[in-house]
Amino acid sequence: MAEVVLFHHVLGLTDGVREFAERLAGGTHRVHTPDLYAGAVASSLEDGFAIKNDIGDDTVRERTEDALGELPPELVYAGISLGVMTAQRLAQTRPGARGALLYEACIPITGEWAFGPWPDSLPVQIHGMDDDEFFAHEGDADAARELVESVGSTIGELYTYPGSHHLFVDSSLPSHDADATALVVERSRAFLDRIG
Numbered sequence: 001m002a003e004v005v006l007f008h009h010v011l012g013l014t015d016g017v018r019e020f021a022e023r024l025a026g027g028t029h030r031v032h033t034p035d036l037y038a039g040a041v042a043s044s045l046e047d048g049f050a051i052k053n054d055i056g057d058d059t060v061r062e063r064t065e066d067a068l069g070e071l072p073p074e075l076v077y078a079g080i081s082l083g084v085m086t087a088q089r090l091a092q093t094r095p096g097a098r099g100a101l102l103y104e105a106c107i108p109i110t111g112e113w114a115f116g117p118w119p120d121s122l123p124v125q126i127h128g129m130d131d132d133e134f135f136a137h138e139g140d141a142d143a144a145r146e147l148v149e150s151v152g153s154t155i156g157e158l159y160t161y162p163g164s165h166h167l168f169v170d171s172s173l174p175s176h177d178a179d180a181t182a183l184v185v186e187r188s189r190a191f192l193d194r195i196g
Contacts, residue, residue: 002196007083010048016172034067106144
């Protein structure tokens with residue numbers, strides 16, 4: 001069994017994020033979903049960023065640390081879109097990390113935004129749509145390719161899906177793509193099975 005912590009996207013801990021976490025767990029793995037917005041959920045990206053900015057980065061980080069304090073250090077870190085920043089930072093910097101699942105975003109491992117080098121032998125799997133304005137056209141896909149190339153195909157995987165939707169794994173949103181999400185879940189659970 002793998003122990004996973006999944007960080008929500010900028011809209012908050014939606015019902016769709018909760019459902020996605022349940023599907024990842026699939027009765028085999030344990031997936032935790034910290035609510036970094038303390039119950040607030042936005043209906044647009046603009047509102048989501050407004051909530052995040054009102055809460056403040058320090059409070060979000062404190063809530064993250066509080067959530068992690070109740071969990072073992074041997075975690076798979078996962079994040080959806082904005083949640084990838086937290087998941088990837090922790091995967092790269094927190095002792096005990098067992099893997100990373102990055103959905104619809106990826107932070108470069110070199111340059112000014114990097115959290116440092118990717119840890120040796122830490123498996124990673126990345127998913128995104130091939131025409132998503134954020135993932136495909138703002139550098140995330142390039143960062144994902146660089147990461148997978150640097151760690152090698154035995155522990156690094158990048159999957160892209162046809163389409164232009166962002167937040168496509170969240171079933172509570174109009175951007176949801178059920179077929180692509182089913183593949184994401186299948187591939188992610190295979191990843192977790194190998195780790196667990």
